[in-house]
Amino acid sequence: MKKFFAIALGILTAIGGFVDIGDLVTNGLVGARFGLSLGWVVVLGVVGICVFAEMSGRVAAVSGRGTFDLIRERLGPRVGLTNLVASMAVTLLTFTAEIGGIALALQLATNVNPYLWIPVVGAAVWIVLWRVKFSVVENVFGLAGLALIVFAVALWQLGPDWSDLWRQASRPLVPHDESHTTYFYYAVALFGAAMTPYEVFFFSSGGVEEHWTAKDLGVMRANVFVGFPLGGILSFAIAGSAAVVFQSQGIQVDTLGQIGLPVGMAMGQLGLALVLLGFFAATFGAACETGLSVGYSISQYLGWQWGKYVEPLRAARFHTVLLLSTIVGVGTLLTTVDPIMLTEYSVVFSAVALPLTYFPILVVANDRTYMGRHANGRLANTLGTFYLVVVGVAAVAAIPLMIITRAGQ
Amino acid sequence: MPDRANDPTDALRRVDLVLRVHDHQIVGPEGELLGNVDDVELAEVDGRWLVTGLMVGPAALSQRLPGKLGTWTHAVWSRLHPDREPTPVVVPMEHVTDIGSAVALDEWAARRLARTLGLELWLREFVVSRIPGAKGGSSDERPGDLVESASSEATEAAEGGSESEAALRPRPDGRPVSGLLGRTGLSPDGERLGRLRDLWALGGPRDGHPEPLRVTHLEFTSHRLGAELGYSADDRQGPALVRAFFRWLHRNDRVVPISALTGIDDTGRTVTVETTHMRHPFDQ
Amino acid sequence: MRSTGARARLAAFVAAGVLVSGGCVAPALDTGAYRQNAVAALESARSEARSAALAVEARLGDRLTQQYATTLLTDHDEALGPIEDSFGNVDPPAADDDHLRDQVMGLLGDTSDALSTARLSVRRDDRDALRDDLKELRQLGDQLDEAAEALK
Structure with missing residues (x-):
């Protein structure tokens, strides 16, 4: 019974924790412009993150090593450092976007200017990173994030032409008023949003925080293979409701408020309250995850004591990194940069940075000295190799597409 | 733990120093994380080349970073180090108890290595311990306790210094x-x-x-x-x-x-x- | 020194490329490109007006909280300024295009006014005014749409 509860809790938090500001914004924006014609990318990205997270979780459970530990070990200090700088730039950008997202969610709830919220939010995020237990952070925000299921309910209540949505999703075509380059630019963005590198830093280091061993592999796999795809359905629901409400009227989505609007229209203020709770939980949870990921990765590269499982005084450098990254994130936002724009850039740069983390994990998951009989099997390696190619193509194409399309204009 | 018995390459107990030791995490007996193997010290002893120690810390790492970055890392390290002519930290091989996905040290070496982590000790004493709530989760320790014990260890090290300090020095022939x-x-x-x-x-x-x-x-x-x-x-x-x-x-x-x-x-x-x-x- | 010179030139080239692709430099336009700009501005304004109409409608049906609706309308109102600026800052290439400029600027101005009015009505929770604003925003949405389609 206890085990069943643990598995159920893990799956629920995986669903609720799947969506972050990148998924919210990108899916809303893409849904309004392209309908569900980019749905295949969500599927590709969700399967990809499952493959990738399972490997890193397995390595963490069997060897006890977090992802950046392995990156330094396999790429050496020089290449590892380049990798660290690039990955941390993207993760800090995502962290900043998440803090901005929390402030935007609070603005929608209170109509108080987000720039007044940002310092408060920064302080709140830091206090959680400083004081709150790891499992509490994961479970509370994961469960509250389940409120985003209202998007699925709203989509159903909006009464869309299901056969049309299915046709869009199953037989994707570039909409007639959009160019192929824009279409593929947003394909890369959606892929980057589904597969952001921080998810893997966080997932593997979180496994170490929770002292996973080879015995926990079953629970870990249940979280990944059930929780993530169900979380992916939330992405679809967000895109679908934006498509139904906005696409036919030629409305472009560029604020968080617009993304929640279809739920209000379909379900009224109760739905709206759940959307706001979901926005808040998803962005706050992801802010904690990205903030911790910065600390985890830098500490692992340098071999420092890290983690919330030790007393803060025993991981002074780790906690200093957390404090400094929160200050950098808040400082960046206070330059009045638009958090939605930051989010759009963060998902594209995530796609660029993906191979940097993906490749070392694939290699180490095959290392039989560490992994013994838990090394990658044929299925994991077939999918792994396929995604190595996909991730490589997305990374190479991202920047040229960004320049050609002027960031999707 | 990795399933060593099933592994064919382990039968020979071959250790590829760069692949299996360089850049690996160092852990103490309690699982505490003490740094990475930033370099490996070799010496020719009685006609055999032996691994004599693990080099840990910025001094060792700086030799492996490219160009100016390496020079600067080394310069900052030697400037901030309390000793006038600091030497890199080297943990003697006799105190290594396991080489797996991490490299494990015995209690003796772990304690001494922990005292060389200047940045950690400094941040612990002057930054993190001053933040309200700076004690560990469920433990009842007062915020100062850890710092005090850390600094008293440091004083102890400084007083009876020569013994423990010399212990983590590089070999002259390494x-x-x-x-x-x-x-x-x-x-x-x-x-x-x-x-x-x-x-x-x-x-x-x-x-x-x-x-x-x-x-x-x-x-x-x-x-x-x-x-x-x-x-x-x-x-x-x-x-x-x-x-x-x-x-x-x-x-x-x-x-x-x-x-x-x-x-x-x-x-x-x-x-x-x-x-x-x-x-x-x-x-x- | 050669290499620094080459590097500086490369940097300048990249910077110029970024500026041009980012649309920070107003390039010399022909009539066709000017019309394209007009279509883009009209479509963006249409998007704002229609989205605002949805928000006002939902607010009238009490499906949005006042805070949420105010935030939405503030965002839409603030979005129109940059649209007006980026179109208005480019001079029409030929005298024939002056009336196009007047027509588009007129519509953009009307939309901007309607969005500001709607924002105030939502903030004051003035239901009667909101009903008028909704009518106005829908009308403008259609006008912007027709104008954009006519130029395509």
Whole structure:
């Protein structure tokens, strides 16, 4: 019974924790412009993150090593450092976007200017990173994030032409008023949003925080293979409701408020309250995850004591990194940069940075000295190799597409 | 723990120093994280090349970082170090109890190594302990306790200093592995064999008991790309596509026994070896 | 020194490329490109007006909280300024295009006014005014749409 509860809790938090500001914004924006014609990318990205997270979780459970530990070990200090700088730039950008997202969610709830919220939010995020237990952070925000299921309910209540949505999703075509380059630019963005590198830093280091061993592999796999795809359905629901409400009227989505609007229209203020709770939980949870990921990765590269499982005084450098990254994130936002724009850039740069983390994990998951009989099997390696190619193509194409399309204009 | 018994490469207890030791996490007996193996110290003892210690910290790491970054790291480290002429921290091999995905130390070395972590101790005392709530989760320790115990350990170290400090000093005859890596291997006729990419060793700690780890072979490659990924240590490591690529890239790799080493030229950055027993890493 | 010179030139080239692709430099336009700009501005304004109409409608049906609706309308109102600026800052290439400029600027101005009015009505929770604003926003949405389609 206890085990069943643990598995159920893990799956629920995986669903609720799947969506972050990148998924919210990108899916809303893409849904309004392209309908569900980019749905295949969500599927590709969700399967990809499952493959990738399972490997890193397995390595963490069997060897006890977090992802950046392995990156330094396999790429050496020089290449590892380049990798660290690039990955941390993207993760800090995502962290900043998440803090901005929390402030935007609070603005929608209170109509108080987000720039007044940002310092408060920064302080709140830091206090959680400083004081709150790891499992509490994961479970509370994961469960509250389940409120985003209202998007699925709203989509159903909006009464869309299901056969049309299915046709869009199953037989994707570039909409007639959009160019192929824009279409593929947003394909890369959606892929980057589904597969952001921080998810893997966080997932593997979180496994170490929770002292996973080879015995926990079953629970870990249940979280990944059930929780993530169900979380992916939330992405679809967000895109679908934006498509139904906005696409036919030629409305472009560029604020968080617009993304929640279809739920209000379909379900009224109760739905709206759940959307706001979901926005808040998803962005706050992801802010904690990205903030911790910065600390985890830098500490692992340098071999420092890290983690919330030790007393803060025993991981002074780790906690200093957390404090400094929160200050950098808040400082960046206070330059009045638009958090939605930051989010759009963060998902594209995530796609660029993906191979940097993906490749070392694939290699180490095959290392039989560490992994013994838990090394990658044929299925994991077939999918792994396929995604190595996909991730490589997305990374190479991202920047040229960004320049050609002027960031999707 | 990795399932060692099932592993074919472990039967020989071969340890590839770059692949299996360099850059690995160092842990103490309680699982505490104490740094990375930033370099490995070798010395020639009674005609055998032995791994004598693990080099830890900015001094060792700076030698392996490129150009100005390395110089600056070293400069900042020596400027901030309390000693006038600081030496790199080297943990003697006798105190290494396991080499797995992490390198484990015994209690003696872990305690001494923890005292060399200047940045951690400084931030603990002057930054983190001053933040409200700076005590650990469920423990009842007052915020100051850890700091006090840390600093009293430090005072103790300073007072009875010479013993514990000398304990983590480099050997006078030691040389870091990173100083050899990348050197061009030359045959007696001056033919280039590629660059030194790894050193194979045998022995090492087993079941918590330290044992000497001696270097047995030198491995040369014409491509250092992917040298630490492990495809030359295990010829079955997947995925197949990646393995095929790196095996092709490293098709001209060569290993020679350490006994074939005839000279180390520090100015020309070359090593000279006899080539009679030279072979590809996967040939027996 | 050669290499620094080359590097500086490369940097300048990249910077110029970024500026041009980012649309920070107003390039010399022909009539066709000017019309394209007009279509883009009209479509963006249409998007704002229609989205605002949805928000006002939902607010009238009490499906949005006042805070949420105010935030939405503030965002839409603030979005129109940059649209007006980026179109208005480019001079029409030929005298024939002056009336196009007047027509588009007129519509953009009307939309901007309607959005500001609607924002105030939502903030004051003035239901009667909101009903008028909704009518106005829908009308403008259609006008913007027709104008954009006519130029295509």
